[in-house]
Each structure stands twice: as C-alpha cells, then as structure tokens.
Amino acid sequence: MTPIVIKTIQFFLSLSLLIVLHELGHFIPAKLFKTRVEKFYLFFDVKFSLFKKKIGETVYGIGWLPLGGYVKISGMIDESMDKEQMQQEPKPWEFRSKPAWQRLIIMLGGVTVNFILAVVIFIGLVFTYGEQYIANDSLKDGIWVTDKALGDELGIQTGDRILTIDGEEVDALSQIMPGLLLGNQFTVERNGQVLEKQVPIDVIETLSDNKDKSRALISFRWPFVINDIPKNSPNIDSGLQKGDAVVQLAGTSVEYKDQVTPILEANKGKEVPIKVMRNGNPIDFTVSITDKGTLGVVLGMTPEEYKEKGYLEQRTLTYSFWESIPAGWNKGVKTLSDYIKGMKKIFNPDTGAYKEVGGFAAIGGMFPDTWNWPAFWATTAFISIILAFMNILPIPALDGGHVMFLLYEMVTGRKPSDKFLEYAQMIGFFILIALLLFANGNDLYKWLFK
Structure with missing residues (x-):
C-alpha cells in the first residue's frame, strides 16, 4: 500500500475510535441518569445513513459525512435543532428535566473520556515500550x-x-x-x-x-566516523576503513560532520590530504572529493560506541505497571499543557502561528507512512487531547458551550430560555463552520502553493 493509503486508514481508524468513545462519554451518564438517548451515530447522517439499527429506544448508526459524530439526547437543544420536541411539555426522561448537576456530568462526559483515553494510551505505551531518549x-x-x-x-x-x-x-x-x-x-x-x-x-x-x-x-553533532564505504565510492581504494575517525581534512582539524561539510564544499572535485585515527594511531593519506562535495562514505556508530567514546548517551526508562500509571498521567497533563501553550500562540497574531492551523489533511499527516503501532497509538493519544481541549472551549454547539450555560444556571439559579439556546446554538454552528473552513483552507493553500 502507498503511504497516503496507510495514513488514510490510520486516520479513519483513529478518528472512529475517538468519536465513538467521546460519544459514549455522553451516552453512559445519560443512561445512568435515566435520560433517553434517541440516536448514537458515528459520523453525520445528513439525509441518509450508511447503516442504522434501532435497539431499545436508541437508533445506532453510521453516517456518510466524516466530520464527527453525535448522540441525540431527548429534550436537549443540540445540532439536530429539534424545535418541535422542545415546544412540548418536558417529559421526565428528557435532558431538560434533569437537575443541573446531572446535565453537567452528561455534557462533561465526552471530554473526560477523551482525556482519560489519552492517559490510558500513554500508560500502555510507557509500560510496553518504556521511553528512549538522547540525554x-x-x-x-x-x-x-x-x-x-x-x-x-x-x-x-x-x-x-x-x-x-x-x-x-x-x-x-x-x-x-x-x-x-x-x-x-x-x-x-x-x-x-x-x-x-x-x-x-x-x-x-x-x-x-x-x-x-x-x-x-x-x-x-555527528562524529565523522566511517561506518561503511560503498563499492561505488571514489575512495573505495583510498585506504579508508570502517571505524576510522577523521581528525584532519585538507589541513584543518575536524571531529564532526558539521566541521567537515564546509571543507568538502570548498574542495569539490579535488584530492586532499586526510588524517584518521585508527585503533588509537594516526594515519595519513589522500582522498578524492566528489563534484557533489562528498567523500562517498557512510557515517555512523552504535549507541554503545557513542556512549563509550563520550559523544552522547541514549537512555532507556522502563516502568513497572504501577510506575507507568503516574508516568502516563504526567505525559497526558504535559501534552495538554503544551497544546494550550500552542493555542495561546495561535491566538496572538504577532506569532504568525495561525498560519499553521490545519484541518483533516494536517491531522492525517501526523500519522506515519508505514504501519507502526507505537506511533499510531501515540498520535491517537495526542489527537484525543486535542479533541478534549477543543470540545471544552466555551463555544455554543460544543460541549463547552453547554457547560458554560449550565454553570451560569447553577450559579444564578436561572436557566437560559430555549429561544436563547436555539440562537446560541446557531451562532456556535456558524463559528464552527468558519473555523472548519479556515483550517481546511489552510491545508489547501499549503498543498497548492507550498
């Protein structure tokens, strides 16, 4: 399969998992509080569904428009804008008939599940794979x-x-x-x-x-230590050997690739003197530099050699099951904190960060080109954090908008009118459409012009 197909499969698998679990976060407390849930949908079913089946009082289905998902809760002003139902007398099983604290828990369920899911994934990753890093x-x-x-x-x-x-x-x-x-x-x-x-x-x-x-x-900094000399290299017979550490080139003392590169660029197509350290002994001879400014060699050392020679150390942290729980929690909190910092940059025009806002193509591009389970789950956890944060924003039509109005009701003791909530829902819907167009428009612009 091509990389784009692999990315697409991972994107839809991750998105489907996150949407279903997010909506379960609303569905489960709604059922616990004996609130009727009329629909539970993965993706949106505008005009028609790809699949639907009624079980009990709830219709479960898959829509054709992959922009999200939803649960339709009786007696709630949501994206369905079911005004007819709201004009009738409240029923005991409806959302609007429940105490404010129950409605708050129902509305917070989705973002709570998204954050907990990310933490659980991080726990699984650090427990299974540990953490590797260059100190x-x-x-x-x-x-x-x-x-x-x-x-x-x-x-x-x-x-x-x-x-x-x-x-x-x-x-x-x-x-x-x-x-x-x-x-x-x-x-x-x-x-x-x-x-x-x-x-x-x-x-x-x-x-x-x-x-x-x-x-x-x-x-x-890459030490200029030779790992291999390909057969087509101009220096295959120069005397260079695997393990040689270049310490001088064209009369200049060097140790790292960043020091060697400008010398190679300045001496393209020439033969120059070189000095290497081999088994602790200095050796001098002559090498050819290609017209592209290379020696035609492959660099590299094993992690053990890097550490032994004092260049760097690659450390591995391993966790027991119990140790992985706080480690996964801390990773979830750090990821959320970093994302909030990034959002602050986006809302500051001076940073220019708004140019990096992306839509579905940008999210899909976060997945690796090849199937890699650790990378897939790490990306899924990150997207879950994004969904949690975005959904709790105080924008009508998002969970955060409903939470904002519920908190107002709990503090003041006054419930916003249904008419006000309808207008707020429509305004929020247009804000979301604008954000969606901006984000995906950015993706299109980058694809066309960058």
Missing part, C-alpha cells in the same frame, strides 16, 4: 544547528548547550525543538558562558516559512 546533558559538544542562517534568527548556534526553557531543565534532545516553539525564554551555555535569551515571538512563522530547513534543524 541532553550527555552531548559532548552541544547541539548541531543544521542551518546557520535559520539558527541565527532563533538565537542558537552549533555547539550550544540548551540548559533550560521557561525555567524547566531540558532532559532530552528531543525536547529542545518543541520547547523553543512553545516557550518564551531559554538559557544556553556557549563557549563557557551561560546566556539568557528570548525566543523570537515569530518563531513558529519563521520555521513554517522554512519547512525544508527546519524539519531537522536541531540534532546531535
């Missing part, structure tokens, strides 16, 4: 900033040690890029000095405009 404090000579111009805009350089972001210590190399995207300030150790720096306010826009360069902007 930030183990990087021998700091980070490699793969594009100098872009790094300068962000205030980071090759060799920097990023110590903290927004006052929190950076434990893993993989935390640096997300931290800079969402953070406001960071401390860096550079040439023996600790500097306090501000994250540029338009960091997200800058990286978005330079996607090809920013995709792997921050990495560990």
Whole structure:
C-alpha cells in the first residue's frame, strides 16, 4: 500500500475510535441518569445513513459525512435543532428535566473520556515500550544547528548547550525543538558562558516559512566516523576503513560532520590530504572529493560506541505497571499543557502561528507512512487531547458551550430560555463552520502553493 493509503486508514481508524468513545462519554451518564438517548451515530447522517439499527429506544448508526459524530439526547437543544420536541411539555426522561448537576456530568462526559483515553494510551505505551531518549546533558559538544542562517534568527548556534526553557531543565534532545516553539525564554551555555535569551515571538512563522530547513534543524553533532564505504565510492581504494575517525581534512582539524561539510564544499572535485585515527594511531593519506562535495562514505556508530567514546548517551526508562500509571498521567497533563501553550500562540497574531492551523489533511499527516503501532497509538493519544481541549472551549454547539450555560444556571439559579439556546446554538454552528473552513483552507493553500 502507498503511504497516503496507510495514513488514510490510520486516520479513519483513529478518528472512529475517538468519536465513538467521546460519544459514549455522553451516552453512559445519560443512561445512568435515566435520560433517553434517541440516536448514537458515528459520523453525520445528513439525509441518509450508511447503516442504522434501532435497539431499545436508541437508533445506532453510521453516517456518510466524516466530520464527527453525535448522540441525540431527548429534550436537549443540540445540532439536530429539534424545535418541535422542545415546544412540548418536558417529559421526565428528557435532558431538560434533569437537575443541573446531572446535565453537567452528561455534557462533561465526552471530554473526560477523551482525556482519560489519552492517559490510558500513554500508560500502555510507557509500560510496553518504556521511553528512549538522547540525554541532553550527555552531548559532548552541544547541539548541531543544521542551518546557520535559520539558527541565527532563533538565537542558537552549533555547539550550544540548551540548559533550560521557561525555567524547566531540558532532559532530552528531543525536547529542545518543541520547547523553543512553545516557550518564551531559554538559557544556553556557549563557549563557557551561560546566556539568557528570548525566543523570537515569530518563531513558529519563521520555521513554517522554512519547512525544508527546519524539519531537522536541531540534532546531535555527528562524529565523522566511517561506518561503511560503498563499492561505488571514489575512495573505495583510498585506504579508508570502517571505524576510522577523521581528525584532519585538507589541513584543518575536524571531529564532526558539521566541521567537515564546509571543507568538502570548498574542495569539490579535488584530492586532499586526510588524517584518521585508527585503533588509537594516526594515519595519513589522500582522498578524492566528489563534484557533489562528498567523500562517498557512510557515517555512523552504535549507541554503545557513542556512549563509550563520550559523544552522547541514549537512555532507556522502563516502568513497572504501577510506575507507568503516574508516568502516563504526567505525559497526558504535559501534552495538554503544551497544546494550550500552542493555542495561546495561535491566538496572538504577532506569532504568525495561525498560519499553521490545519484541518483533516494536517491531522492525517501526523500519522506515519508505514504501519507502526507505537506511533499510531501515540498520535491517537495526542489527537484525543486535542479533541478534549477543543470540545471544552466555551463555544455554543460544543460541549463547552453547554457547560458554560449550565454553570451560569447553577450559579444564578436561572436557566437560559430555549429561544436563547436555539440562537446560541446557531451562532456556535456558524463559528464552527468558519473555523472548519479556515483550517481546511489552510491545508489547501499549503498543498497548492507550498
């Protein structure tokens, strides 16, 4: 199967699971409080359904429009806009007849299930696979900033040690890029000095405009240690061997790939002297540089060799079942906290982050090109967090809108009129359509012009 097909299958599988469980979050407390549920649908059934079956008082079905799902609860002003039912006298089994606290629990059920589901997935992932990461404090000579111009805009350089972001210590190399995207300030150790720096306010826009360069902007510094010499390499008979560590090229002392690359670029198509360390001994000979500015070799070391030679350490955290519970909870809370930080950036026009808002294509693109269960579940957990947050926003037509009006009722003792709720529902619906068009319009724009 092609990558796009694999991504699409994963997207719909994940979306279906999340929608069904979200709606169960409303359905179960509704049934517990003896509230009638007329419909339970995966996707929307505008005009017709792909499948439906009535069991008891509820019609279960699958719609054809994959924009979400819903449960239709009797006596509730929702997306069905069933005005006829609302004009009749309230029945004991209807939503509007239940105490406010019961209605609040019913409305909070969906987002609660989404967050709990994410935590459960994170618990399963850390228990089953543990956590692997490159320890930030183990990087021998700091980070490699793969594009100098872009790094300068962000205030980071090759060799920097990023110590903290927004006052929190950076434990893993993989935390640096997300931290800079969402953070406001960071401390860096550079040439023996600790500097306090501000994250540029338009960091997200800058990286978005330079996607090809920013995709792997921050990495560990690759030691120029040869792992393989392909048969078609111009240096197959030069004397280079697997395990050689290049320490000098064209008369310049080097250790890392970032130091070697500019020398190769400056000497394309030439023969230059090279010095390598082999079994602790220096060896000199001559190598050919291709017209593309390469030596025609493959670099790389095993994790054990990186650690043994002091370049970096890849650590693995393993968890017992009981240890995985707080670890999964903390991961869920951290993911939600980071997403809220990202939303704050989006609502600040100066950041330009609104340009990165995406719709279904962006969500589908989060899944891997190949079938990978850990990646699938991690992405599903993240989307579940997104759904929880988006649904609790105080926008009429979303769960958060209903919660907002219920809290008003509980505080003031006055229930908003049905007519007011109808108008609020329509306004909320138009807001959602506008957001949907904006997000998916962004996807279309990026596809067409970027």
